[in-house]
Amino acid sequence: MAHPIIKDAESRMKKGVDTCRDELAKIRTSKASPALLDSVRVNYYGAQVPLKQVANINTPEPRLITVQPWEKNLIGEIEKAILKADIGLNPQNDGAIIRVPVPQLTEERRQDLVRLCKKLAEEGRVAIRNVRRDALEHLKKAKKDGQIPEDDEKAYEKELQKLTDKHIGMVDETLKHKEGEIMEV
Numbered sequence: 504m505a506h507p508i509i510k511d512a513e514s515r516m517k518k519g520v521d522t523c524r525d526e527l528a529k530i531r532t533s534k535a536s537p538a539l540l541d542s543v544r545v546n547y548y549g550a551q552v553p554l555k556q557v558a559n560i561n562t563p564e565p566r567l568i569t570v571q572p573w574e575k576n577l578i579g580e581i582e583k584a585i586l587k588a589d590i591g592l593n594p595q596n597d598g599a600i601i602r603v604p605v606p607q608l609t610e611e612r613r614q615d616l617v618r619l620c621k622k623l624a625e626e627g628r629v630a631i632r633n634v635r636r637d638a639l640e641h642l643k644k645a646k647k648d649g650q651i652p653e654d655d656e657k658a659y660e661k662e663l664q665k666l667t668d669k670h671i672g673m674v675d676e677t678l679k680h681k682e683g684e685i686m687e688v
Contacts, residue, residue: 505662506642506655506659508638508641508642508645509638509659509662509666512637512638513666515634516631516635516666516667516670519627519630519631519634519670520631520670520673520674520677522627522630523623523624523627523630523677524677526623527620527678527681528541529542530616530619530620530623530685531590531591531605531608532608532616532681532684532685532687534565534566534684534687535564535565535605536562536568537560537561537562539568539592539605540554540560540568540570540588540590540603541553541555542588542590543581543584543585543590544584545557545558545577545580545581545584546580546584547577547580554584554585557577557581558570558571558573558577566604566605566607567602567603567604567605568602568603568605569600569601569602569603570585570594570600570601570603571599571600571601572601575599578596578598578599578601579596581594582594582596582601585601585603591606592605613685613686616685617686620681620682624677627674628671628674628675631667631670631674632667632671634667635663635666635667638663639660639663642656642659642660643656
């Protein structure tokens with residue numbers, strides 16, 4: 504059975520991977536994805552709320568996102584919010600629905616996005632390594648305090664390294680997939 508320090512480290516590493524995946528999902532590819540609009544916040548009766556809380560967001564075509572507000576009077580606010588989000592998308596409002604065409608990326612822009620993805624992935628890997636470092640410190644302290652024997656400490660350290668490698672591998676896999684999406688023409 505795993506030690507509580509190891510269990511805690513594993514759950515924190517998983518959160519690091521999830522955060523990295525969420526950040527990478529927000530980065531635009533040449534394909535339309537509702538996640539592209541995750542950062543858009545709309546003024547809804549004086550409160551700033553996420554777009555997905557006030558509208559249906561769909562991708563009926565590979566290069567088109569449609570936004571259908573649940574209340575017609577929000578259409579102008581949603582259009583303004585998408586423009587203000589500065590995500591490089593230009594909404595088109597027909598009075599009932601907002602169409603957001605996703606333009607083809609230039610080669611230079613693709614390279615910039617790949618660099619950004621690599622930076623985000625590295626931040627994810629660093630977060631996972633920081634969890635490992637914290638857990639190792641807790642294990643050393645537990646050994647020093649006589650809570651765990653030296654043999655167990657070594658076994659826990661190996662287990663911790665396996666978890667670290669596994670979670671860093673998950674970040675690398677997510678990065679590889681995202682790079683493929685970005686570079687796809």
